[in-house]
Amino acid sequence: MSRLQQWVTGKWLVPALSGILIVASFVLDKALGGAANPSLAPQWWFDAGVHATHSAESFLLSDLLMLAAAVVAGYDIVVKALRALVARMIGIDLLVSVAAIGAILIGNFWEAAAVTFLFAVGHALEAATLNKTRSALAELVAVAPDTAIVMRDGEQQEIPASQVRMGEIVLVKNGAKVPVDGQVVSGTGAIDEASITGESIPVEKSKSDPVFAGTISRGGFLQVLATGIGADTTLARIIHRVEEAQDAKARTQSFIDRFSTWYTPGVMVLALVAGLVSGNVVLALTLLVIGCPGALVISIPVAIVAGIGRAARNGILIKGGEFLETAAKISVVAVDKTGTLTEGRPQLTDVVVLHPSMGRADVLRWAAAAEAGSEHPLARPILDTAIAEGVGPDGIPGSVTPVPGKGIVSDTDGRRVLIGNPALLEQYGISDDAGAAEAARALAAAGKTPMIVAVDQQVIGVVAVADRLREDAKEMVARLYAAGIDKVVMLTGDTRLVAEAVGKATGIGEIHASLLPEDKLDAVAKLQREGHVVAMVGDGVNDAPALATANIGVAMGAAGSAVAVETADIALMGDNLLKLPEAIRLAKRTVGVMRQNIIIALATVVVLLVGVFAGGVTMSLGMLVHEGSVLIVILNAMRLLR
Template structure:
């Protein structure tokens, strides 16, 4: 009984009931064998050609056909009235007027056919639209239900939403990770495809981050909960995708404005046609075939499918407007450190230039000066100092960062400078030992050199190097294949270092020795040249450039709630090849949008020609109309297929090995 009640409230109940009544009408008429069997109740009708009125009687077949029209049309009329209450002329109103008009002229079959086809079309639309939202449904489905936590020394199973921050959660082989957290003990392999789109499980050890909704494929992990419930990466992704799929592209906003005028226009056309020709059937038919259903749905269905497909692949696009803009990207500006390079520099050289100093002295002074720095270059210097047993104690008394040049620190009452030759010039320190020349030689070999000076004496250099990411050159190639005309590197490092990276990756244009505001100017210049610019950066030093770019891209955003919420495109994994994949998918989505609009408009024009030429009835018009709606939905569903396209590597193709390069002070 409950199942039947559920079915009655489902999307297929009305079409099935209406369809059965139509079949019953045909059956009664066939059984009657053409014999006229009037029912007592009279009916009034209007002759469509003469406008004469007269009385006849209902047959049983008429009763069934009228009941079919009422069953299917009741809900349509209610929706039309609700729309009118908020001063909106909807498609339902066109169908309602056409169906009521058909009943008034005694054409019960047309009334029943139009409303039946309209309801069955809506049911099919709902079913297929659910398919386009399948990516979001899959994200919701991977949300964990339960968690095993340690409480009072015992394992306790609780709903995932009831895990408390700071609790230790146990993740066993085959189980879903129920929280965002940090591994405190154990090892294991975790499938992070639901978050990053990467199908290869990631090995996890102590201090590694894990995310809710990922799945353990082996091992045993103890995880400290740092994000629970709605504060997990998965929850933020679901929220972001829901908002993005409901957002409107500029084209969709135009279509919405167009339909507000188009629908009343169709009604006016039907009235004029009826008055001029005296043909009520023609007027009612125009109402039916003029329904802009396919046109209205053509854009949002493509956006839902496109954003859903990208989310399934670990790419979050902020909304329809950003997806549409991404399809126009013609220039990509990339930060160097952490984007083209791995972002984990190590100390490679210590050069002594002062006869009274040793390599340990150079390292000790450099580390002591960098102890108060937040810059990524400080880390490899400090780590090397720890390894060599010359690590500084405490922090400098005064630290003055000099953007684009280096750092000046007060160490035990002595001024220590660590930076480039421009820093020496600013503080009036003479380079009598050729430090600048040696720094250039190191830069030519892909290393970032920093001159170390104590008071007014240059004592040596330290150099660090970072590695070019293995997929950096492949990313540049695929961006070009995706239609991007220019890939530009923006870096605060020296020209020599930047050119070394450019040769290794195939970058088209290099802008070196940039301050954060210089990066903003570089992006603005690209836009002035007519480019639609995407900027890929870390969101800190690159914030001005990211803000002015047409599309701001954040990489490795799975661990950053801010990036997930604010970036125009958030690449959840640390995979450079997701960028050309995102652009390629955006272009495919916009192509589908254009195809859908063409299908919709061609269908309406063809039906209008058919009506005036003769041969297209209300029922045929509605059938073709609903068919066009299904075609645009099915066309959009093609986006859900995981096509390799530009994101796949050709058979036998290899990513070329690259040389180590450097990090810099401005763009790290």
Template sequence: MNRRQHSWWRGPWGVPTGSGALILLAFGVARVLGSDAVSNVFMVAAALVAGVPIAVKAVRALTAKVISIDLLVSVAAAGAIVIGEYWEAAAVTFLFAVGHALEARTMNKTRSALAELVAVAPDVAVVLRDGEQVEVPAAAVRTGETVLVKNGAKVPVDGEVVAGSGALDEASITGESMPAEKVEGDLVYAGTVSRGGFLQVRATGVGADTTLARIIHRVEEAQDAKAKTQAFIDRFSTWYTPGIMALALVVGLVTGDVVLALTLLVIGCPGALVISIPVAVVAGIGRAAKDGILIKGGEFLESSARIDVVAVDKTGTLTEGRPYLTDVVVLDPALDRAQVLTWAAAAEAGSEHPLARPVLAAAVAEGVGTPGLPEVTEPVPGKGIVAVVGGRRILVGNAALLAVEGVADTVGAALTAHRLAAAGRTPMIVAVDGAVAGVVAVADQVREDAAEMVRRLHAAGVKKVVMLTGDAPLVADAIGAVTGVDEVRAGLLPEDKLDAVRELQAQGHTVAMVGDGVNDAPALATADVGVAMGAAGSAVAVETADIALMGDNLLRLPEAIGLAKRTVSVMRQNITVALVTVTLLLAGVFTGGVTMAIGMLVHEVSVLVVIANAMRLLRRRDDTTPRAQAPQKAPTAPVELATR
């Protein structure tokens, strides 16, 4: 026997194949030789081949104080042999063994997403050591080493591109089918595949510390975690199984019909009911993982199907999170644009605030030099910054800063700032030596798919999309108008976002909070479902979020909710099929129309129906929400990133 044949017989199909062969042999002997005695020997052998593994499982369950379905079948098969119903015993055990094999095969197939993730994990890496290229196991790469990624090779580590350029297929991490261009400074992830170019990557995550390893770990946990419905079914079967045994015993004693009692044991097996939930959960989570949607477990899959309110953070979620300078308004006739930008950049050179970076970047891009670092830098929380550069006192901030510093606004700076804020920008008034020079404005860009995400959320059954932001109301309202969110709550601190989520829950809503997994941690933890955006590379998000969208694609959110609704629908359909089948079979037994073998056959067919129904979840859908019309590109209105 070769290795492949040996593997077959040791696999899930070995037992039913052996039992089925003996049953065919028994029928052949009866037909050819006309010997019922020899035929019965083969039937008993077939029952033993299929029944012994079932009995072993039943005994193991009993040692754990669990009365399992296997015990029902074992008792029924043994009783059938005792009373001389050899064909019934063989048929019941054979069909049950086939059911087990189909269940094992299906569960393996539904776990295919995990198997594919494991398969893409790289085995080797080419690193530069002492100036030479050395091939080592991927797990042997040390943090900080330079790894070479050539065309067609898998990236063996998480890291940062330090030289070269190329295109990487990141489908295993983000679910995106289009290769992503990578240049110096970009991040790359283990398990992605080079589709062209040559990259030198400084390793920042190796072995178990890579994003791919964390995804595999999370999917393993998620597929083993039980949904609430599954836990209920398990508790139900714990009482149901001994109940059926007691019913069979009572019926046997009352009627004196042992065959009827044994038939009840077989017919009452809730196999389809027990498998109905886990097979759907595993299939749903596996499909999501293939699409770059990481769901923590069955409980959150069920919760996601009930979401009717989605609360979203703004920066990095509805917006791109990359601010840039949008406006330089000159208000002092003696100055020009370059001079206003120069003074603003000179003051911001000593600031660590996020708004400083786009001002400095614009100054460099426009070739505007600064006099150097400020001699004095004094942040004024909530108002701006005061700096002394070359002996000149510079203010950069809001109208309240001018009032505090006693600077008169004689040129309409406050009105200009108000107009810019209403357009979705973050204005900063610039004053030099007590006189207003102008206003600069910084903005973030609304994501092109933000409005489409909101539309699809509504189509998926979400009643309300709420934006929670710490930004000024004028800016927040501008973003709300562009993206189509139903409600805007602005000027919120992290604890205010937490209170907002609790308020929505108190109104009876099932709330999903979407954020970056760090700044919005309190609200994410309190929401019924916490969703981390763009979680690839973020260990915190992958480990703590209920759902992590591994790519930076907003449309994954309605896709996740749509998939959750489909999965819960499949669960309900499976439970209905299982309960209706058992009810009809029990009725058929009492009316005399269902035998033990027929009952087990129908029972196994119901298991197949449940399995096939769950496997529909493995099919890829390009859009899990209905589309009323072709998507329209959302206006890319600029957005305030942060306030001082």
């Protein structure tokens, strides 16, 4: 479609035609010098007595052009008003329609044309600026790849990205967009993931690393196994989520909508009473125009669209206006330790031998055999180290019974193996003669997670695993406090000594350790009972109950998790902890803009009302100021995009 066609079919056609007719009316009126043209007016107009300000002898062609301008600009307004009435809704369009028709009936064509023209211009400008506030969504759509190069029948074939099949090998060359979600099977390269995570620094990718549709290769050559195509890609889910979020209403917006359903009829009643009491029809019609709550109605959604769009551009997905508004009120942030404050990639650091007849390899072998059937994240580093040292478990792992908050019990080679904390030994009646509890305490004090290993009824040693603290964890805590958060709380299932070591390193003062999933839920609920608005940051698995209970559930590193994108109130697409305080600051800014917009809208109506009763504010001037206030609130909201 050409630019001319877009303009002709766009929102600017009606106000442009109306404006041309208004200008032509003024030009013609000046050219004729007020000369009469009585043949242009139908006699019934004057016989009915509705043309109060003109006589048959002074009905000019310029008046007819002004009337045409009012009809051109007002037609859509009247149609919308009638449709709203059919749906039992009284809106702004009805106020403008009644005012314009009333102005025409009393012969005030200029006021009718001016009111409808300005209202049409306002609508066109609103649409244009609202599209601008949705620019982040447009940018996301724009990064969606159009084509893909796949290997078919042993040859490279360029096809539309929508035609890639699951399991195909896609080739990603330097400068090309990644067309699918997938896993690198061969090659190395640097991928710009800014469209997904908001991070501008390219990420190095090699075999087994994930890649996402819409990201761009900045160097290298990759062969990617397609695991997500079309609407199944992370980019598609983000676009869908942002579309829904920008259309979702905040509590304040819902209140404004309810307020408008009563306010608009109230304005009509006020105008009717004022007209009857004063006998001044023009006064009543002017009140209808200046009472339009247009700026008030648009003040909230435009801020929400801009705020959520800005967040999406930075790799922060906010589920909707309600959650954006709630995020601005957060007073406490509760964080999980593993995978949030730490990198979530623990490594085996210590193997302490406590049985005289065994060595390091024996303790490691039994620990690995017990953990072989466990899904606990700390099992992996023990197994990896055992395999690397040649003592990994063979065959199918034995039965494993998890003991929540204490450890696991495994049946391995006909022997019972326990791996966990001192409470697990106590539960199974195993005495700690070897000093395992003391060794575990020393390791925990160093920030490591210790696990006592016992075979049958004897303690044989302690293994310790440590997870490296994220580099930006301490700065995140500092920025949360700077953003106005009252306190940051750590909720972890790890031991108190380990948690305290991490808390000391990050600046977190309040620590709740050795928690089960339901204990985390209770901790969040307790904070809420104390009057706090709580945000819970976690991995969405062990922390699921607490995330659901918190006022705002925040998912970290959500780019690879479809569940997190769809269910989290706020999803941080990358692993950058600093995105959390950024999200809270943006929420506070957005709510601040919403409040400013409401004040601007209400102040405009009050000033105009005073002006009408004091004299000097006409219908056209009132509509001009009204549309000006609409643009001010939109432009104010657009500051959020910077």
